[in-house]
Amino acid sequence: MKQAVITLCLLLLCACSDRVHPDAEPLTSAFKTGYVAPVAIINTTGSVDNADRLLQPYSGQVSTNETEVAVFSKGGSVLIDFGKELQGGIEIVRSMVGSHKAARFRLCLGESVSEAMSNVDAEGTTATNDHSTRDIDISVPWLGTVTYGNSGFRFARLDLLDGDGQDVGLVAVRAISRLRDIPYLGSFRCSDERLNQIWQTGAYTVHLCMQDYLWDGIKRDRLVWMGDMHPEVMTLNTVFGNQDIVEKSLDYVRDNTPADQWMNGICSYSLWWIILQQHLYLWYGNKAYLQEQQDYLTALLHKVIDSTDGNREAYREGRFIDWPSADLPDVIHAGLQALTVRALQAGADMAGWLSDDSLRAACNEKAEQLLTYTPDAAGNSQAAALMALQGMMPADDAARIIIGNGPERFTSFMGYYLLEALALNGNYEEALRLISDYWGGMIDLGATTFWEDFNYSDGLRAGRIDQLPSPDAFDIHADGGAYCYVGLRHSFCHGWASGPTAWLSRHVLGIEPLGIGFSEVRIAPHLGNLDWAEGSFPTPYGLIKVKHTKRPDGTVDSQVTLPKGIKQRKK
Numbered sequence: 183m184k185q186a187v188i189t190l191c192l193l194l195l196c197a198c199s200d201r202v203h204p205d206a207e208p209l210t211s212a213f214k215t216g217y218v219a220p221v222a223i224i225n226t227t228g229s230v231d232n233a234d235r236l237l238q239p240y241s242g243q244v245s246t247n248e249t250e251v252a253v254f255s256k257g258g259s260v261l262i263d264f265g266k267e268l269q270g271g272i273e274i275v276r277s278m279v280g281s282h283k284a285a286r287f288r289l290c291l292g293e294s295v296s297e298a299m300s301n302v303d304a305e306g307t308t309a310t311n312d313h314s315t316r317d318i319d320i321s322v323p324w325l326g327t328v329t330y331g332n333s334g335f336r337f338a339r340l341d342l343l344d345g346d347g348q349d350v351g352l353v354a355v356r357a358i359s360r361l362r363d364i365p366y367l368g369s370f371r372c373s374d375e376r377l378n379q380i381w382q383t384g385a386y387t388v389h390l391c392m393q394d395y396l397w398d399g400i401k402r403d404r405l406v407w408m409g410d411m412h413p414e415v416m417t418l419n420t421v422f423g424n425q426d427i428v429e430k431s432l433d434y435v436r437d438n439t440p441a442d443q444w445m446n447g448i449c450s451y452s453l454w455w456i457i458l459q460q461h462l463y464l465w466y467g468n469k470a471y472l473q474e475q476q477d478y479l480t481a482l483l484h485k486v487i488d489s490t491d492g493n494r495e496a497y498r499e500g501r502f503i504d505w506p507s508a509d510l511p512d513v514i515h516a517g518l519q520a521l522t523v524r525a526l527q528a529g530a531d532m533a534g535w536l537s538d539d540s541l542r543a544a545c546n547e548k549a550e551q552l553l554t555y556t557p558d559a560a561g562n563s564q565a566a567a568l569m570a571l572q573g574m575m576p577a578d579d580a581a582r583i584i585i586g587n588g589p590e591r592f593t594s595f596m597g598y599y600l601l602e603a604l605a606l607n608g609n610y611e612e613a614l615r616l617i618s619d620y621w622g623g624m625i626d627l628g629a630t631t632f633w634e635d636f637n638y639s640d641g642l643r644a645g646r647i648d649q650l651p652s653p654d655a656f657d658i659h660a661d662g663g664a665y666c667y668v669g670l671r672h673s674f675c676h677g678w679a680s681g682p683t684a685w686l687s688r689h690v691l692g693i694e695p696l697g698i699g700f701s702e703v704r705i706a707p708h709l710g711n712l713d714w715a716e717g718s719f720p721t722p723y724g725l726i727k728v729k730h731t732k733r734p735d736g737t738v739d740s741q742v743t744l745p746k747g748i749k750q751r752k753k
Contacts, residue, residue, distance in 0.1 A: 221265035229255035240354035251351035254342040271331030279351025284321040291316040291335035293674035294647035298337035308669025334400030372715035384683030391677035399673035408451035414677035416684035423720030441481035453525040460528035467699025516557040520568035567603035577606035598681025610710040632679035
């Protein structure tokens with residue numbers, strides 16, 4: 183009888199373990215987690231003995247026989263560098279040293295040394311716990327392990343607040359990295375190692391932001407911002423190929439925004455949604471997905487048409503291009519005029535693919551009407567780029583503005599479109615120089631991911647983000663930033679800043695999709711001052727592989743491998 187009862191209980195337990203609440207979302211297997219050991223102890227304060235123990239390998243199991251531990255006295259603090267920006271949390275392992283009571287530590291994560299050294303409760307600080315808690319008191323059990331955190335960081339500071347009056351020993355402090363488990367299909371290498379590093383940094387920046395949705399940042403702005411997604415998706419497609427997170431994120435914003443409202447409260451962000459829908463269809467040719475958008479797309483395009491006054495855009499709210507132009511109404515007007523034309527042209531294409539002749543005619547008619555008016559770019563690089571890309575300004579005129587303003591007027595988001603505008607009339611060497619100066623400037627300061635914004639002139643006088651602030655150097659994190667990203671609130675891993683990755687593959691490798699679903703491609707490399715470039719590019723048919731080498735006479739020898747199903751257009 184006893185054995186029968188035990189058997190019945192085991193059967194019931196197994197049955198219950200398979201039951202899931204009907205509304206519960208299944209756990210995803212799309213991510214991999216792993217431990218990352220510290221690479222350096224940047225600083226200790228107070229009494230911390232043997233801090234370098236935290237740099238030693240850890241087996242993953244705490245032992246009663248730990249003979250070498252880092253010993254903290256009350257007030258002792260250690261600042262740890264994990265070597266690169268990460269998405270995830272921290273594991274802290276405590277030894278037998280000290281009281282059996284839990285020890286209280288303050289944990290502060292940071293994307294820079296300055297941020298890790300900050301306290302969110304200090305008067306006048308710009309440090310925050312917005313979007314992800316990164317500064318908090320935690321309890322660490324005696325002879326045990328605790329894990330904490332879900333944020334973006336590279337550095338961690340641990341302060342012993344209370345060890346019950348005794349020293350506290352730590353065996354290990356490790357970061358826990360969480361990344362979508364996908365291969366880097368696209369690749370890029372050239373004769374300039376700085377550009378190689380920039381390409382890879384942009385790819386890694388977007389990879390970190392590919393969490394449950396396509397976020398703009400992993401510390402702050404862990405949100406789906408529609409306009410910010412466009413350069414992110416261009417990079418994502420270049421590196422990772424077709425990923426369902428893109429459609430999931432587009433649909434999320436659509437489903438949370440009635441068609442009579444603007445996405446994220448910003449008119450241009452609804453325009454970017456339209457542009458992205460066209461881009462996805464051209465890239466992957468998923469007709470079923472485009473058809474799912476038809477009702478919403480139709481309503482939104484009519485709202486865009488209704489938001490014009492004759493041949494001018496006339497949006498009444500949510501007027502925005504990017505932050506550095508937020509206080510420049512003429513620049514915003516010029517940018518919105520160009521983006522509206524682009525969205526309407528995209529809408530006309532999609533209406534044609536969806537066999538809606540009436541909508542196609544309405545979009546084309548309004549786009550042509552808007553093109554009869556040319557706003558003043560006001561000498562602004564962003565406005566000039568957007569207008570040139572729509573044929574509203576001669577490419578040479580736009581290039582003069584962009585090159586004349588130089589990296590000082592670049593922005594992390596709109597910089598991608600400035601580079602695209604320079605490519606219109608063959609300014610490839612200038613574009614490569616600006617990539618090297620602007621995005622390379624962040625790397626020179628210790629960046630392993632690209633930032634929400636970067637003021638180039640501030641960077642010239644700034645100290646590195648992986649060193650303690652110096653009174654003789656500008657603190658690029660604590661003292662920089664503006665608008666919504668003042669000081670330490672500034673995100674140092676922002677997907678919208680990844681534009682050079684997509685641009686280098688598109689223009690240096692020269693891979694341009696032409697037919698719907700990548701059925702046709704043009705290979706037209708532009709090496710500029712490079713000696714060679716090679717790489718791969720993901721398509722629905724497989725990888726395109728190219729290698730371009732400059733001959734002594736300046737011409738380029740190209741070796742191209744195309745997957746079956748893709749036709750190469752020669753001119």
